[in-house]
Amino acid sequence: MLVRDMLAEPLGLRLRGEATAALERPVARICVTDMPDPTPFVTPGALVCTGLVWRRDADDSDRYVGLLARAGAVAVAAGVSLHGHVPPDVIAACARYGLPLLEVPERVPFSRMIEYLAGRSADMRLRRAKSGMARQRRLLSAVADGRDIAALIDEFARDCGISVWLLTATGMPVAGTEPLSDDRIDALVASAATASRLPAPLPGGGLVWPVGGRFGDRLSVWYLVIRGATDEQDPDELGADLAAIAELYRMRHLELLRLTWERDRSPVDTASGPMVAVAFDPVAKSEQWPDGGPGRDALRAIVHDVLPGARTEVDADGRIIAWVRGTEQNIAAQLRRRLLRLAPALREVRLRVGVSACRSGESATGTAASAVAAASVAADDPVDVRVADVDSAVGLFTTIPDQLQRRFADRVLGPLVDYDERTGAELLQTLEVFLGCAGSWRQAADRMHLHLNTVRYRIGRVEELTGRDLGRLDDRLDLYLAVRARSRPGALPPDVAVR
Known part of the structure; x- marks a missing residue:
């Protein structure tokens, strides 16, 4: 039952303040309290009934309503017997903390509201039980008939007026009522994989249930996502029923995979085309x-x-x-x-x-x-x-572990790094630019905004310190690979070339 439903019922309650999305909150129970500190008596999801006995001035209203909001109350029902009306500061405090305020007529005791909610809840539980049993019979019958999981989920979602997706742990869609973009799949799987426990709520609404996966294992689990379920449909039971059926399909899928593994024991045939x-x-x-x-x-x-x-x-x-x-x-x-x-x-x-x-x-x-x-x-x-x-030589170099690449770079370029740190001569930077310009003195000088002779001098110092001759291809390759390994191990810088 939602907060909004309390206004539609024959209790004569009146909404004070603006209608907001908070009216769609489910009411789990009704708490009655006028204690100065209501916190011990309020549980999350409660509609709090109060006669405003605690209120003396506007500061009391702000303090009291703030305590209710922090305790998880979903709305406030205020009686008018004491003050003859709901004071404006109480209305303002409820608006400030995002709690819908319902004015209770003097003729309606709080006990009647409790009885009414209990009766409605009992009726709802009975309807849910009947609906759940019928739903389970339909699902089991569909499984027995060999229905495809995608068709089953589509029909199930259409009958219930909800959106449903079944995803693997890597976000691969197994079934769903509508296509999902890669970005949306990324967000859904991230929320499910990082949730402390499942089922769990999703940002933007909806719930995700685990399908399979033992003892919190998130590697082999599938995720069932349901959005749009109403409180009367009982999302928890609805999701649990469908997740149980989805697990049957997941287990069947794994059994079929194991059969293919037996078949895959034969040698791979690459003659029919590159693989x-x-x-x-x-x-x-x-x-x-x-x-x-x-x-x-x-x-x-x-x-x-x-x-x-x-x-x-x-x-x-x-x-x-x-x-x-x-x-x-x-x-x-x-x-x-x-x-x-x-x-x-x-x-x-x-x-x-x-x-x-x-x-x-x-x-x-x-x-x-x-x-x-x-x-x-x-x-x-x-x-x-x-x-x-x-x-290529560069390709072969990438097969060397990063740690060895860095050690090679340190041995070849170490003298340059030490010299630059002592003098600020920028020899290493000059070498990188020189190689990036395919050994062109003029291009390197233009790119660094230096005189041509300055570049020649610096490259000469590079050769002296490293013991490499950049006129020799093998020495130039040593320096190129060392620069590459030092700058970005495992990747080729786009502006460096060897000719």
């Missing part, structure tokens, strides 16, 4: 990801979730290798968005992912090794996706 290999390497405490345990199965199911149609296998080191068609850059972008939604649920687990290049004629073994190498140099972020590039 991209994706290596998934979880790094965590060994007990969290035992070989062949439920954690590994959960991760393998996630791989199929984020890469629909992929074929998967587990290599000798426990990594999951997925095979899929497409371009490596598109696949990497898709993985980053979807897997990052899992980050809050990973806890102490780091998920390192490597994506191979899409090359014709390359063996399955070579393609998989390329993906594994890319995964091995991923950073310590909860989720990091790296794309392999072994077509």
Whole structure:
């Protein structure tokens, strides 16, 4: 029952002040108190009835109504027997704290309001019970008939006049009453994955229920989102009923996945066209990801979730290798968005992912090794996706772990860094610009607004301090890779080139 419903009933209550969205709050119970401190007697969701005995002046009104608001009251019902009316300062205080104020006529005792709410609540519970049993029978009948979950949810939502979505832990839509944008999915999954407990309210309205997932596990869980349910429909029961049915479909989905894993034991055929290999390497405490345990199965199911149609296998080191068609850059972008939604649920687990290049004629073994190498140099972020590039010296350099790249950079560029710190000569910056201009003295001088001879002098000092000759290709490559590793490990600066 909503606060607004109290005005529509034959109690003769009158709204004092403006009608606001607060009238849509559900009334859980009625509390009657005129104690100077009402806090011990008020619980969240209560409609507080008061005869205003505590009120002597406007300061009392502000203090008292503030206490009610902080205690979680949804509205105030004020009797007029003592003052003959509701004082303006009480009306103003309720408006200030966002509490609807209902004026109770002298002929209506508070006990009658309590009896009325109790009767209405009993009627509502009876209707909910009957509706819930009928709903459960319809849902179970639909499952027995083999109805598709998408069709079932669509019909269920239409009958109840609500919006429903069923999402996986990575935000992949299983079913829903309307399409969701990627940004909206990001927000929904983030709210669900970070909630201290489920079901939980969602920003902007609605509730999310867990579907499956043991002991708070948010990696294998699905999320059921319901919006638009009325208080009379009992959103808690409605969501619980539908979540139970959705769990049957989730378990069936996992069983079908396990059957495909048995089929995927045969060798991968790359002769029919180039394929991209994706290596998934979880790094965590060994007990969290035992070989062949439920954690590994959960991760393998996630791989199929984020890469629909992929074929998967587990290599000798426990990594999951997925095979899929497409371009490596598109696949990497898709993985980053979807897997990052899992980050809050990973806890102490780091998920390192490597994506191979899409090359014709390359063996399955070579393609998989390329993906594994890319995964091995991923950073310590909860989720990091790296794309392999072994077509150049730079690409090969990216397969070296970041720590070794930084050590190489320190050994090659250390003398420059020390010299710049002592003198402010900006030798390292000059080297970066010089390489970015493909070794052109004039372009480097123009870009840095320096005289040509100044650039020549600085580059000469770079060669002296590093022991490298920038006229030699191998020495220039050493300096280029060192600059790259020092500036942005794992990525190629766009303004640096070697010719």
